[in-house]
Amino acid sequence: MSLRKNKVPRRVYLDYAATTPVRREVARAMAPFFVNEFGNPATLYRLGTAAYQAVSQSRTAVASALSTTPDTIVFTSGGTEANNLALFGLGRQTPPRFRHLVTTAIEHRSVLEPARQLQKEGWRVSYIPVNADGLVDPRQVLRVLRPTTALVSVMQANNEIGAVQPIAEIGRQLLKFRRTNSSSYPYFHTDACQAVSYLELAVDKLHVDLLSISASKLYGPKGAGALYIRRGVPLLPLLMGGGQEAGRRAGTENVPGIVGLGAAVTLGVTERDDVVQRMRALAGWFWNQLRKQFPGVRLLGPPPGSNRLPHNLNIIFPDVEGETLVLYLDRGGISCSTAAACASLAQEPSQVLSALGLSNQEIAHAVRFSLGQSTTRQDLNYVLRSLNTIQRIFKHGSAAS
Ligand SMILES: *Cc1c(COP(=O)(O)O)cnc(C)c1O
Numbered sequence: 001m002s003l004r005k006n007k008v009p010r011r012v013y014l015d016y017a018a019t020t021p022v023r024r025e026v027a028r029a030m031a032p033f034f035v036n037e038f039g040n041p042a043t044l045y046r047l048g049t050a051a052y053q054a055v056s057q058s059r060t061a062v063a064s065a066l067s068t069t070p071d072t073i074v075f076t077s078g079g080t081e082a083n084n085l086a087l088f089g090l091g092r093q094t095p096p097r098f099r100h101l102v103t104t105a106i107e108h109r110s111v112l113e114p115a116r117q118l119q120k121e122g123w124r125v126s127y128i129p130v131n132a133d134g135l136v137d138p139r140q141v142l143r144v145l146r147p148t149t150a151l152v153s154v155m156q157a158n159n160e161i162g163a164v165q166p167i168a169e170i171g172r173q174l175l176k177f178r179r180t181n182s183s184s185y186p187y188f189h190t191d192a193c194q195a196v197s198y199l200e201l202a203v204d205k206l207h208v209d210l211l212s213i214s215a216s217k218l219y220g221p222k223g224a225g226a227l228y229i230r231r232g233v234p235l236l237p238l239l240m241g242g243g244q245e246a247g248r249r250a251g252t253e254n255v256p257g258i259v260g261l262g263a264a265v266t267l268g269v270t271e272r273d274d275v276v277q278r279m280r281a282l283a284g285w286f287w288n289q290l291r292k293q294f295p296g297v298r299l300l301g302p303p304p305g306s307n308r309l310p311h312n313l314n315i316i317f318p319d320v321e322g323e324t325l326v327l328y329l330d331r332g333g334i335s336c337s338t339a340a341a342c343a344s345l346a347q348e349p350s351q352v353l354s355a356l357g358l359s360n361q362e363i364a365h366a367v368r369f370s371l372g373q374s375t376t377r378q379d380l381n382y383v384l385r386s387l388n389t390i391q392r393i394f395k396h397g398s399a400a401s
Helices: 024-030 046-065 079-091 109-120 138-144 167-180 255-293 322-331 341-346 351-355 377-395
Strands: 073-076 100-104 124-128 149-153 187-191 210-214 225-229 298-300 312-316 366-370
Touching: 024 255, 046 073, 046 255, 073 079, 073 255, 079 109, 079 149, 079 187, 079 210, 079 225, 100 109, 109 124, 124 138, 138 167, 167 187, 255 312, 255 377, 322 366, 322 377
Parallel strands: 100 124, 100 149, 149 187, 187 210
Antiparallel strands: 073 225, 210 225, 298 312, 312 366
């Protein structure tokens, strides 16, 4: 094949769960707002009002993707800020008798670390365990609720193992609990950063009060995201100053980023059904090939189906350590991950995989492939060939030791 002698190194990106490229359509929508339409949305002249209108349009687009109204959308610097705003914003506004937070063992660190900080500030935090597939049982949530619970935060879809949580069911249970206790507490937050391209996210059907999204995971720009805040949910802003975002997030708006988020969300929702089908078929085929060619491989997380994001394959490779695989595959232009991108910086075993009951030894053999828009069967065949080569080297010990 001519690719072997290709001067341009081949690039196969299989880490869409870490971040996505910006789609051309999205980059095109953003472009005018860097140079020509650079106005500050808070100003009164046409340049400013044009920027204000662009931000408003994006707000409408994001609201419509979540089946809600624009006044419930606050733009942030990404999923991390949205999650921090949900936990700290609500936490710092909560009367002292509500100092109990319920979350799960497999949240993104932008939920877990604020939870730990609240703990340091005197909160009680309950971490719900997950089953061996990484799924939360709604009954476990009910079991830990108390009249003092202020907030429940359960992610919609997990970034490492693609587990899709029963958010609507948990939401229904929480509504019942509130009704029984005639209380507006606990509020319900979900981190939906991984979900927008693959799952329907109608906030009323999910019964959530707060929902986080990130443009960086849906073919939009990095550094842009949003938090849905149901009307009437009390939040103290993290950033105070100029009163932007109806006083909920001060600072001159990231107009190009917000425009990019709006464009990306609209495209993502429009194409969702097709993308889900395509990803499911492609990932299913890849997994079957892996199983055939590498006896002993294990898929971590829920089996393929409605409880799993269609593009995510987190796999244990018995013969080679995950980190070694990632580095060897990278030599062939293939990008994949051992764990959440942020967790690999921290160099500790993935908490998510630990929560599944895996040993550190097993965790060391896990590799995550996350497919996306540009992934083809040829790409995956190339990965399979590369994996074969690496496995051969390691099985026969020439590169081991
Ligand atoms: C990426 C991600 C985040 C953080 O989003 P940023 O935009 O990178 O701050 C939060 N939660 C989940 C599940 C994610 O995948």
